[in-house]
Amino acid sequence: MLVLDPSSQVDAVRQALASTGPRAALALLNDRTNYRFTALYRRNGELMHAVHAYDRTSEYRTWLLAVPLERSFCRFAMAQGEFTTSHASADGRLAQRPYSGMVESYFGRVVRRPDGTPWGTFIHFDLEPRGIDQDEMSFLRDVIPMFSDYLD
Numbered sequence: 001m002l003v004l005d006p007s008s009q010v011d012a013v014r015q016a017l018a019s020t021g022p023r024a025a026l027a028l029l030n031d032r033t034n035y036r037f038t039a040l041y042r043r044n045g046e047l048m049h050a051v052h053a054y055d056r057t058s059e060y061r062t063w064l065l066a067v068p069l070e071r072s073f074c075r076f077a078m079a080q081g082e083f084t085t086s087h088a089s090a091d092g093r094l095a096q097r098p099y100s101g102m103v104e105s106y107f108g109r110v111v112r113r114p115d116g117t118p119w120g121t122f123i124h125f126d127l128e129p130r131g132i133d134q135d136e137m138s139f140l141r142d143v144i145p146m147f148s149d150y151l152d
Helices: 006-020 022-030 074-080 134-150
Strands: 037-044 047-055 066-068 082-085 105-112 118-126
Touching (some): 006 022, 022 134, 037 074, 074 082, 105 134
Antiparallel strands (some): 037 047, 037 118, 047 066, 082 105, 105 118
């Protein structure tokens, strides 16, 4: 089994951002998981707008473009700094959720501007149950801040 040095993996994300931009870095990060989608959503008032998105199956999904904050898992990530669910329909924390039947698994973390104010969220998500391990979450905590230099 090939074992990559964690610092080289961080450098690969940094290089993808610098050479081809956020979408390429999202594709790289998506490849590390089983999630179908990886995206950056910017908060604009009470809406979350997909600024950069990667879909593993390359389908165009208009419902991904803008989501009301109150109907998005991003609201939890924005409030808590990070939020994850591997099986939303079975997650007791989400029993009264108004977004049933759409996203089934989610990992999200707040993305901050260089001055520290919240910009939006980095998210992995899927329509099927999926999980994310602790090592990957730790890796993402290290690399997500790198996106702040590439946000409008």
